[in-house]
Amino acid sequence: MVSGYAGTMADNTPYAPRRIRALPSWLLGRAAARGHRLVADALAAEGMRMMHHAVLSAVAELGPVSQAELGRTLGIDPKDMVALVNDLQRDGLVTRTPDPGDRRKNAVEISADGRRRLRRTQRLGDRANAELTAALTPAEREQLIALLTRIALPEE
């Protein structure tokens, strides 16, 4: 260890950029990245991505629903929604039929296979979230959820 500057003393510096790490936006980004990694890795076992699972879950809850409505409730871009529903339809997890009442819309509905798949991906997602919040007590986890809910809404 010849050089005199801090960069070579990685191991004993407590934790470097305090200013940045104290910002909620930074911490949120880091925590979200870890959560995404955990969930994505878990869902990869079923060949799905996080957004696939989110859409499938939303379709199950909303019943027959248009893609635009899905995009609105999940905050997904219409462009990406097309690809996601394409994937789910190709795998037989949802059906995409023309809405008889509004010929612009697709009525996206979950299939029997979709329900079976959803049960598994929900288990995987829940387990990943348990790991994500493993350092927290159940009460703290609820606290976190409550706080996040209040700052997550974009507007409205």
Added chain:
Amino acid sequence: MVSGYAGTMADNTPYAPRRIRALPSWLLGRAAARGHRLVADALAAEGMRMMHHAVLSAVAELGPVSQAELGRTLGIDPKDMVALVNDLQRDGLVTRTPDPGDRRKNAVEISADGRRRLRRTQRLGDRANAELTAALTPAEREQLIALLTRIALPEE
């Protein structure tokens, strides 16, 4: 409103996918996205992105530091770090000189212009974070920071 399915009843449905929205990973993603949007929009006034500000702030705190060390403390990929330091150097905010003690390393150091820029971007970042957590009391904000800190760490 002719169609009978839920997709056309966007306005009165309370809030759709409860199952998804209750997951910490989902809430974290949404909250992080909003935080990123707020900070990014604020920093755009100075022609900088969030990662530029993070690196600049870290360089200011760590003194002359190698890119690898910066990447480690901030969780930034070496590939992206090259581009970020390129940008900061091009704008005269940091200097990149060969480390005399270790010729593999670049000693990245903040410049006078960098310090001036950092003061402004810190103000902008703090203001964006205040807006992000505007719905929270100061105590709740501290609570959130504490909880996030405990789940944000990847491993180690």
Added chain:
DNA sequence: GGATGTCATTGGGTTCCCCAACAATAACCA
């Protein structure tokens, strides 16, 4: 002094995000 590791850099790749356009269709309203 030879194996092993690190540093900066280049390259390739994915996911998610955002904006703009389009034709078809629906809703609005004068």
Added chain:
DNA sequence: TGGTTATTGTTGGGGAACCCAATGACATCC
């Protein structure tokens, strides 16, 4: 009624953050 306005699904282009692998120059370890 008819003409404007809005919405829907789709295609297109592009950016930002992430991840993995490889390279040559250089340090470190044994």
